[in-house]
Structure formats: C-alpha cells, structure tokens
Amino acid sequence: MSARNKRLRQLLSGEDILMAPGAHDALTARIAEMCGFDAVYMTGAGTVNTQLGMPDHSIITLTEMVQSAARLAKATSLPIVSDADTGYGGVLNVMRTVKEFESAGVSGIHLEDQVMPKRCGHLQGKEIITVEEMTAKIRAACHARTGPDFVIIARVDARGPLGFDEAVKRGHAYLEAGADMIFPEALESEAEFRSYAKGLAAPLLANMTEFGKTPFFSAAQFREMGYRMVIFPASAMRVAIKAVYDLFSEIRRTGTQQRMVERMFTRQQLYELLDYDGMLNLETRFAEKIPPK
Numbered sequence: 001m002s003a004r005n006k007r008l009r010q011l012l013s014g015e016d017i018l019m020a021p022g023a024h025d026a027l028t029a030r031i032a033e034m035c036g037f038d039a040v041y042m043t044g045a046g047t048v049n050t051q052l053g054m055p056d057h058s059i060i061t062l063t064e065m066v067q068s069a070a071r072l073a074k075a076t077s078l079p080i081v082s083d084a085d086t087g088y089g090g091v092l093n094v095m096r097t098v099k100e101f102e103s104a105g106v107s108g109i110h111l112e113d114q115v116m117p118k119r120c121g122h123l124q125g126k127e128i129i130t131v132e133e134m135t136a137k138i139r140a141a142c143h144a145r146t147g148p149d150f151v152i153i154a155r156v157d158a159r160g161p162l163g164f165d166e167a168v169k170r171g172h173a174y175l176e177a178g179a180d181m182i183f184p185e186a187l188e189s190e191a192e193f194r195s196y197a198k199g200l201a202a203p204l205l206a207n208m209t210e211f212g213k214t215p216f217f218s219a220a221q222f223r224e225m226g227y228r229m230v231i232f233p234a235s236a237m238r239v240a241i242k243a244v245y246d247l248f249s250e251i252r253r254t255g256t257q258q259r260m261v262e263r264m265f266t267r268q269q270l271y272e273l274l275d276y277d278g279m280l281n282l283e284t285r286f287a288e289k290i291p292p293k
Helices: 002-012 026-034 044-052 062-075 091-104 131-144 164-176 190-199 219-225 235-254 258-263 267-274 276-287
Strands: 018-023 040-042 080-083 108-112 151-156 181-184 205-207 229-232
Touching (some): 002 151, 018 026, 018 235, 026 040, 026 062, 026 235, 026 267, 044 062, 044 235, 062 080, 062 091, 091 108, 108 131, 108 181, 131 151, 151 164, 164 181, 164 190, 181 205, 190 219
Parallel strands (some): 018 040, 018 229, 080 108, 108 151, 151 181, 205 229
C-alpha cells in the first residue's frame, strides 16, 4: 500500500488543502471516490454508531475498527486516514494498532491524548493523559510503522479541559516526539484556529463537524488560516440517518415508498457505483467454459 501512502504525503504537501469526507462504511468510501475526492476519512464515531448502534465511548475494539478499515481500503483506491482513538491501550497496544491499520491498507491514523474510556471530542467531561504518556505513545507509533510514508497524526484534546495554551504546548511536544501532523480538536473560534496555526509551524488538521464547538468554516478558509487538511467526519452519516428516518416514516404512515423514489439512486446509478458490469465481465471471463447444469 506504499503507493497510496506516498500519495497521501504528496497531497498533504500540495498547494490545496486536502478535503477528506467521513466514511462510515465501504459504500460511502466508494461514493467519495465517485464524487472526485482525493482521500477519505474513516470516522470512528460513525463506525461505532452505524455498525454497533452505540455511542462513541470506547465501545468499539481495535479488531472491529481494523476490519472496517480493510473493507474501505478494498472498496476504494483513495488514501484512507482513520480514527484510531487512544491507540486502545498503552505503548505496546499503540504499536499493534499502527501495524494492524497499516496492514489493512490505511495510509494514516490519528491518536488522541484522552484517557480511556474516551469521549467524543466535542463533549464536556473529557480527561487527558499526561504529556509524557502521550509522547511515549507517539514515539511507539512512529517506531512501529513499517513504511516511512504512513502518517502519524497526534490529536490534541486538551483545549476543553486544560485550556488553549496547554493545547498549543502539547502540539509542540507531540511534534518533537515524531508526529507528522497535529490535530487540535474542538477549537472554538476563528481566532483560536489562527492563533494555533501561528503558534505551531507544522502540518495541521481541522475537524469540521456539525453541532460541536467549532463554528462552520469552508475548506478555503481553513487553508487561509494555515491548515493542510480538513475532515467532515459525521456529515454523511447524519444525512443518511435523516434520509432513512424520513423514508421509514413515510412508509409507516402511507404504506408505500413511492413519493420517496425521486430521492433515491436508481438501479443503474447504484450498479455504476458498485461496478456491477465489471463484476459480470469478470465472471464471464472465467466461467464461460463451464457447461450448463
């Protein structure tokens, strides 16, 4: 998967900001590629919410996350950056986390400095591990990767519980420990985003989630403020949930889905997304000489 990893490095060092929509399953990742994105983000919260029907509260395991990531990697040729939560334990767990995600075809992960069980990054009540513990995790992560292009991103969750200045200090510490990129989570204003970028000469990732602490900014605005990548982690999931809710409500109320058909992908559009003809052609290529039953 080194070609995809190299591609991610190239994108992060390019002129434009890298936009990565959040994918909670393989089909969503294929849609991202169909729409022309250059990378995709595997959302941790979205994966937990859709695959387990549970909140993002350290419920999902490393194995489940890696299995999901592997499906995304097989479904798309895009580089994938994945949420890796806290690394699922101490430094040895972090090392295994890196190896498993890298083997699954992921091109980068982010690790956060929360204690376990973690909370969603935009909620109150987060608790933060020490700088020493987090820097040890980052050093371990960098040591564990088998290819130099695999991207290690340090997510700083300290803004809420410990304050903005501590979040900046931790960004510096995590860079010195070897992180390739810093992800300051849950900044609360344009002034904070600008100040963070000014205080930290490093590649930065911005999280443009809805209903959180961060105001809405466009990718171009984040680029102008000094950020190299922006993720939209739960947007697709939230839109999908609303669409399914509306559909089921309509069927329950009227007994038919007919009024919702115009909001659906047609059969042909779905088959194009899934490359159905390609699969049939492949089957024909190898099965054409099998005599009929």
